[in-house]
Structure formats: structure tokens, C-alpha cells
Amino acid sequence: MKNKYFILLTAILAGYWISLIGQTTPRQGELVITEIMVNPDAVSDANGEWIEIWNATDHDLQLNGLIIKDAGSNHHVLTSTEKLILPSKGYWVLAKSGETITNGGIETNYVYQNFTLSNTSDQVILTASDETLIDQVSYGSGWPIVSGASMELVPEYQSFISNDQPGHWLLAKIPFGSGDMGSPGKANPVSSGLKEWEQGIRVDVFPNPSQGRFILEATFSKPQSGEIRMINLLGQDYIYKTFADQEILREVIEPENLTPGVWFIEVISGGRTKVTRLIIDR
Ligand SMILES: [Ca+2]
Ligand SMILES: [Ca+2]
CATH class of the missing domain: 2.60.40.1260 (Lamin Tail domain)
Structure with missing residues (x-):
């Protein structure tokens, strides 16, 4: 009887020891x-x-x-x-x-x-x-x-x-799940270049002055993610949108009820902001 308990105890301790060795903190x-x-x-x-x-x-x-x-x-x-x-x-x-x-x-x-x-x-x-x-x-x-x-x-x-x-x-430049960029739970991709987010941004707005409808084009030297904001001197915010993994961004913007005057279009990417002036004239 005693022997049986001893064997059982030894088995439990051995199992515990194996688990300690196999999985360390x-x-x-x-x-x-x-x-x-x-x-x-x-x-x-x-x-x-x-x-x-x-x-x-x-x-x-x-x-x-x-x-x-x-x-x-x-x-x-x-x-x-x-x-x-x-x-x-x-x-x-x-x-x-x-x-x-x-x-x-x-x-x-x-x-x-x-x-x-x-x-x-x-x-x-x-x-x-x-x-x-x-x-x-x-x-x-x-x-x-x-x-x-x-x-x-x-x-x-x-x-x-x-x-x-x-x-x-x-x-990150590769989308996952709901559309954001990243590689959760997977090895990170090997990148071809370094610091893409530091590359320059070119922004064109036309026609300018505009009577309302205009086209915004932003060109990046590498695919970029970021935000577009349009504000005026009164601090009014018109559009705020985000974009992801874009090399050439082309937006047709048809503002309604936009206050005439000077507006600033900000393209924000990788911690940098490119500001372009737009005149709304009607
Ligand atoms: Ca990852
Ligand atoms: Ca560290």
C-alpha cells in the first residue's frame, strides 16, 4: 500500500519537473x-x-x-x-x-x-x-x-x-482583418527599403481658385498611409479622411456650403504635413 502511494507521488513530481524544464519563464x-x-x-x-x-x-x-x-x-x-x-x-x-x-x-x-x-x-x-x-x-x-x-x-x-x-x-504596409496595415501574430515582412514614411509628398489642387468642385492629387514616392484635412482661417474643418497604402491619391471633392475664402488642405503622412492653399471663389 505504502509503495503504491510512493510510486504515485514520484510520478506526480516527475511530471511537474518535466513541465518546469519544458516551459521556463x-x-x-x-x-x-x-x-x-x-x-x-x-x-x-x-x-x-x-x-x-x-x-x-x-x-x-x-x-x-x-x-x-x-x-x-x-x-x-x-x-x-x-x-x-x-x-x-x-x-x-x-x-x-x-x-x-x-x-x-x-x-x-x-x-x-x-x-x-x-x-x-x-x-x-x-x-x-x-x-x-x-x-x-x-x-x-x-x-x-x-x-x-x-x-x-x-x-x-x-x-x-x-x-x-x-x-x-x-x-506596416500589408492589410490585415478589417483593413488596417500590420502582420499580427506573423513574422514581419522583409522590407525593400528603409523609412518609407520619411519620403516626400507632392500635392496638387485644381482648379485653383475653385468655384466649389476641385480635384486633389497627392503623389508619394512610396505607398503611404495618412490623413487629409481641410481647414480655413476661421478654424472651420471641412473634410477629414484617412487613406492607406497609396502611392497616388486622387480625390474629387465637391464641397457643399463651403465658406468662400482661403482654405488650407493638409496631407499628413508619417508625421509630416504638406499644406496647400486653395481659394474658394463663388
Ligand atoms: Ca508581425
Ligand atoms: Ca528593447
């Missing part, structure tokens, strides 16, 4: 932040923000107890009754919402709370349960942040040190 550099959706356009920020992480090791990692936080008050501990296992060399998407209808059409591996991404500057910090650092990314001015596209870490810089540099990140 991550240490510094073993997880890498590879993609960040700061400012979704197809869905709201409240539902559509997400972060992609990558297991850089040749073994599975157990993420229960992992902390995601910023330098401020955002703080979340990954919690589940089940084991949260990120396979070797695999990608996980940590997201605000697990509902594909409202989160932009992404498959999520984990849904967090109390963590939001500022559209201008913020930090994504991953630590172990004892707050020792695993990886962090601090983005801000000079980073490729636009509405409707994620920032993707260029694959050749896929390490926890290289992802600190803004020049190692690019705007």
Missing part, C-alpha cells in the same frame, strides 16, 4: 517586442490596440505572471487558470479586445486590461513577476506612428536591444 532578451499597433483606424483605439511579442529562444516560454506596463501607471499581470505557453520562435498577440468584430479582425492570444498606448509617445515594458526587465520599447518623436498602420520591427533587427532604435521600425 522568460528572462531578459528571451521575449522581443516585434510589432505595436498604437493607433488603429478601422476600429477604435479602445478595442483595436495590440502588441506582438516573439519567443527568441529554442524552448517554450510560460508567460503566467509576466507584467506589461509603461513608465506611468499602466500595469497588467498576465493571469490565467491555464498555462500561457508561447512556443519556441512563435509570435503572440497581446490585445485590448479578443472580439474579432471590434478589434480590427485579429486573432488574439491574450487580452489585457489597464494598458493603453498613447498615439504620440509611450513605453511598452515587459518584466518578470519580480519586475526584472525582459524587454522594453519607448516610442515617440521620430518613430513611424500614423493612424491605421502598426509599427513593425525590421526582421534583421529582431532582438531586445535592436528594437530600441526608431530607425529599426517601419510602418
